[in-house]
Amino acid sequence: MTDPKFETLAVHAGAAPDPTTGARVTPIYQTASYVFDDADHAAELFNLQAFGNIYSRLTNPTNAVLEERVATLEGGATALAVASGHAAQMIAFHTLMEPGDEFLASTRLYGGSITQFSQSFKKFNWNAIFVDPADPNNFKEALTPKCKAIFIESLANPGGVVTDIAAIAEIAHEAGIPLIVDNTLASPYLCRPIEWGADIVLHSATKFLGGHGNSVGGIIVDSGKFDWSASDKFPTLSEPNPSYHGMKFHETFGELAFGIACRALGLRDLGPALSPFNAFMIITGIETLALRMKAHCENALKVADFLQNHEKVSWVSYAGLKDDAYHSLAQKYTGGAGGAVMTFGIKGGYDAGIKMVENVNLFSHLANIGDTRSLIIHPASTTHRQLNEEQQIAAGAGPDVIRLSIGIENADDIIADLDQALMQS
Known part of the structure; x- marks a missing residue:
């Protein structure tokens, strides 16, 4: 061939x-x-x-x-x-x-x-x-x-x-x-x-x-x-x-x-x-990598759009968004796609972040990314907790940060779960 x-x-x-x-x-x-x-x-x-x-x-x-x-x-x-x-x-x-x-x-x-x-x-x-x-x-x-x-x-x-x-x-x-x-x-x-x-x-x-x-x-x-x-x-x-x-x-x-x-x-x-x-x-x-990545990226862009307009969210970091600071580099290196992983800032900081991860239903609260399932974590209290606050912020994992790994479920269901968890945080 x-x-x-x-x-x-x-x-x-x-x-x-x-x-x-x-x-x-x-x-x-x-x-x-x-x-x-x-x-x-x-x-x-x-x-x-x-x-x-x-x-x-x-x-x-x-x-x-x-x-x-x-x-x-x-x-x-x-x-x-x-x-x-x-x-x-x-x-x-x-x-x-x-x-x-x-x-x-x-x-x-x-x-x-x-x-x-x-x-x-x-x-x-x-x-x-x-x-x-x-x-x-x-x-x-x-x-x-x-x-x-x-x-x-x-x-x-x-x-x-x-x-x-x-x-x-x-x-x-x-x-x-x-x-x-x-x-x-x-x-x-x-x-x-x-x-x-x-x-x-x-x-x-x-x-x-x-x-x-x-x-x-x-x-x-x-x-x-x-x-x-x-x-x-x-x-x-x-x-x-x-x-x-x-x-x-x-x-x-x-x-x-x-x-x-x-x-x-x-x-x-x-x-x-x-x-x-x-x-x-x-x-x-790997046999389904192309199929999954397409679904991950499509879902993630919809989620990022939703979060940008949510009253409990102060900012969103996702290079797939056209107004993101890294979108031009995404155009060069990833065809404009932002991948499946994003972070956002939750109003209320550290305590609100803890509440957020405890109130999701569809999302799994765990330390991984890249799963078919949607995953959530509060890095400052988990993956980046060994770092001091200054180091956490430098790494993009400050006290208000929530990390999402968007899965291949229906995007409407993913968004609905995030919305209800945010409103309780």
Whole structure:
């Protein structure tokens, strides 16, 4: 088939009927390890001289279908599936960073990412410098000689703020470092960051890729376009590696180097492997990604319009609205769509926000996004509660903020539930 479209790739990429049984759906290969052909075959696999399966911490045939599918949808060279979105971030930075290194990170990130970067990464002596992404030049001004990457979200969680990927990619590349983009909220259906200059794309596959709130997973996609040997900044990729008899990953594997290093070094030693059952569930979810994202976005725009005119709402952040400050960037990067996630300010602040989440009926009050079901949370009391108020406001999660993840139910029913909950708050 010549140049298949997104919807077709979401169903077929990476998959084929099982050669042994003829099963059309990708089987769940529920096995820990694999039989070698002979001693030479085993040696080649362990030396990375041949591709194949050794142990399911490293590779699994079900996971491989998921990896190829997401790499194809994102336009990347290769991908690695891991246990969660947080695991994807940990493995990606483990491959890039040395103790004492720094990286720039947008202030408009999921609260868990801010905590991971500002607290847990410190134990590795990896140091995050947080930057307001409203003006891309802020990243240029914040660069230091120790910076090894810039990290942003395409659509920022929680407010759905659109980040200027191309402008920030140019700044990263001028500095000789990669741009990492968390594309969880947009999904490759709305935005393909590699086309705008991103070098590495990450996903919490738990969200829109899986789409049904039933499985946790993460994905690392390597664009294959960054020159890891252009400087001495990335010794894991450009210098001889003692784990593999002095092999130089970039010299040996070329455009696949980062993805293979993430697997052969990070996943091998840190171990956050994705269960093949979860991979199977996420593969199944991706088949309907295009259909779901259309419904999510259509519903979300109707909800945002409703909220803009509600007496209990002081503001709405949703890039799909024509008068939103980020609508022009949405036109550029997502075709004008704002995705499924938005925030709004409830009059009455923190206390009203608590009442709001306790009074919904159709909405589920929980810490997730990207489900077929509509979800609600008050970030200041949950996902961002580890931050002080100043940090919460900088992250778009101040005391008055309510985050919604709009599902694929009937829009009238979604709006009716919000209306009754607002009126009780």
